[in-house]
Amino acid sequence: MRRxxxxxxxxxxxxxxxCAATPAxxxxxxxxxxxxxxxxxxxxxGEELVLFGAIExxxxxxxxxxxxxxxxxxxxxxxxxVTFRKDxxxxxxxxxxxxxxENAPAYLTVLSTRPLDAIANAETLRRLQLGLDNVVLFxxxxxxxxxxxxxxPFRLAFLKLRGERRLYQEQTxxxxxxxxxxxxxxxxLPAEAPVGSYEIDVRLFVDGGQIARTTSAFEVxxxxxxxxxxxxxxxxxxxYGLTTVVMALATGWLASIVFRRD
Amino acid sequence: xxxxxxxxxxxxxxxxxxAMGLAVxxxxxxxxxxxxxxxxxxxxxxxITPAVAVAxxxxxxxxxxxxxxxxxxxxxxxxxxxxxxxxxxxxxxxxFGVWLFTKLRAxxxxxxxxxxxxxxxxxxxxxxxxxxxxxxxxxxxxxKAVELRKSGAHTWFHGLPFKIRFKRSRIYVSAIPVWVxxxxxxxxxxxxxxxxxxxxxxxxxxxxxxxxATVIGTSxxxxxxxxxxxxxxxxxTNQLVDAVLALILMVGGVIGAQFGTRAGQKISGERLRLxxxxxxxxxxxxxxxxLVLTPDELFTVRPLEGGP
Numbered sequence: 111m112r113r114x115x116x117x118x119x120x121x122x123x124x125x126x127x128x129c130a131a132t133p134a135x136x137x138x139x140x141x142x143x144x145x146x147x148x149x150x151x152x153x154x155x156g157e158e159l160v161l162f163g164a165i166e167x168x169x170x171x172x173x174x175x176x177x178x179x180x181x182x183x184x185x186x187x188x189x190x191x192v193t194f195r196k197d198x199x200x201x202x203x204x205x206x207x208x209x210x211x212e213n214a215p216a217y218l219t220v221l222s223t224r225p226l227d228a229i230a231n232a233e234t235l236r237r238l239q240l241g242l243d244n245v246v247l248f249x250x251x252x253x254x255x256x257x258x259x260x261x262x263p264f265r266l267a268f269l270k271l272r273g274e275r276r277l278y279q280e281q282t283x284x285x286x287x288x289x290x291x292x293x294x295x296x297x298x299l300p301a302e303a304p305v306g307s308y309e310i311d312v313r314l315f316v317d318g319g320q321i322a323r324t325t326s327a328f329e330v331x332x333x334x335x336x337x338x339x340x341x342x343x344x345x346x347x348x349x350y351g352l353t354t355v356v357m358a359l360a361t362g363w364l365a366s367i368v369f370r371r372d
Numbered sequence: 373x374x375x376x377x378x379x380x381x382x383x384x385x386x387x388x389x390x391a392m393g394l395a396v397x398x399x400x401x402x403x404x405x406x407x408x409x410x411x412x413x414x415x416x417x418x419x420i421t422p423a424v425a426v427a428x429x430x431x432x433x434x435x436x437x438x439x440x441x442x443x444x445x446x447x448x449x450x451x452x453x454x455x456x457x458x459x460x461x462x463x464x465x466x467x468f469g470v471w472l473f474t475k476l477r478a479x480x481x482x483x484x485x486x487x488x489x490x491x492x493x494x495x496x497x498x499x500x501x502x503x504x505x506x507x508x509x510x511x512x513x514x515x516k517a518v519e520l521r522k523s524g525a526h527t528w529f530h531g532l533p534f535k536i537r538f539k540r541s542r543i544y545v546s547a548i549p550v551w552v553x554x555x556x557x558x559x560x561x562x563x564x565x566x567x568x569x570x571x572x573x574x575x576x577x578x579x580x581x582x583x584x585a586t587v588i589g590t591s592x593x594x595x596x597x598x599x600x601x602x603x604x605x606x607x608x609t610n611q612l613v614d615a616v617l618a619l620i621l622m623v624g625g626v627i628g629a630q631f632g633t634r635a636g637q638k639i640s641g642e643r644l645r646l647x648x649x650x651x652x653x654x655x656x657x658x659x660x661x662x663l664v665l666t667p668d669e670l671f672t673v674r675p676l677e678g679g680p
Contacts, residue, residue, distance in 0.1 A: 154376045155383050190676035197670070202663040204484050210676055267671035301376065301383045332378065339378035343611050351607025354431045354615050355600045358622055362438025362596075365626035370443075 136168025186217025187306025221284030393624020401632025404588030405569030444589030461554025469562025498653025
């Protein structure tokens, strides 16, 4: 495990060196994942992925006075999600109003070393769209499309409901430093996590300013039986339906044979 | 033991689903109904989207009505020509129902439609059944014979053309009301994810005067055929049938149905109808309360149908 981890870290370091496009500031941040492919199998009940990496100091630069902070954002595949609001109409509760959140992430987790407002000021967080309060959610009501304001009731309800299903979350102690330059974080994936590709954006902050950034990604996909069934349903609908009917007839017939009394 | 459902996209406890299948299967065997009006709400309660629940339950109803229909057929309590005539209307009704289901999903009002139709249909039918069976029970206490078939008591649709004689049920009626009943049941079944047995049984008894002896077997045979058709239609058009979920429900359902059938034969017809009426009414009222009471959460989030 340890060797595996170092090998992965070495690979990540090489990759980071290969595309050395970091800004003038000295530090560089490296990130890697315990697993880049998450399989959904019949006993899938969620998973924890480990994000780890290191901060490389620049030997030419003097040691900084401030401490490092890391903020990692995991963004799942994008979906159009509708939020409905119920209201009483003629005595019954019906969905009267709705907002479509266009291309909203189906999964969003923000992990950090400290509470976000301690890492950077509100203005910086808003500009970089960091944290659940600042993430841009495009809203469509009838014809206009605009970013929802932060205290919009639909947006608040959307964040709350997604949070209850653990699809959106913010963990302000989610990233821990093992040594002053080695960090580790675990990404909780609930069983409901949708299939698709997930992007990880890791940012390094010092004294309220971002000094380095790196990205990584992983994929959640259906495997084996799950993949077989869902692709059969999609691609051969009629055949799939007929198979289900044959299954129904077979179980019904079997039961009447097994439980036959006369 | 958890199992991940490939179409519903969420893990469920396999024993819980099996137990639900058993319980609903027992009731379905006892009353000669599919039990979809119980199963669909249960699945929605577990967190399965209404669309997947409706589509998968059709497969489950097909299985439990199959095992029931076979045992009635063995006892010669199944009128095959009548079931076939009903089916002719049923297929059309089902196709129309699946089409409407797809349209309603697209405009986002499927939940409200399903909710409202449950309330209206179940409360009205439940109340009618309770009232009728209570009257029948009171009559039988007073010592009068319960007579469903009054010879010579003809209604207006007995004058309609295309008359057919159904030998096993000993009735002679026009094909038109038979088709209309078949169409209605097929349509309601596809939209609401119910077999419609609890509607079909009273319709056959009170409108067509089919004797109680053949009515349950015939209803089960029709339910089997329309639900089998609905399963294929749902799989082909909406791709929402979860075969794994359906299979677990089927296994529980068919076993429960066998025990239910035996239990049902020990109770008199009127009492059975009273119990079924109360059950139907209770589910209807439950849905009505849901619509009327202030919900805990006014907002709901779900993927936009038909979107990327």
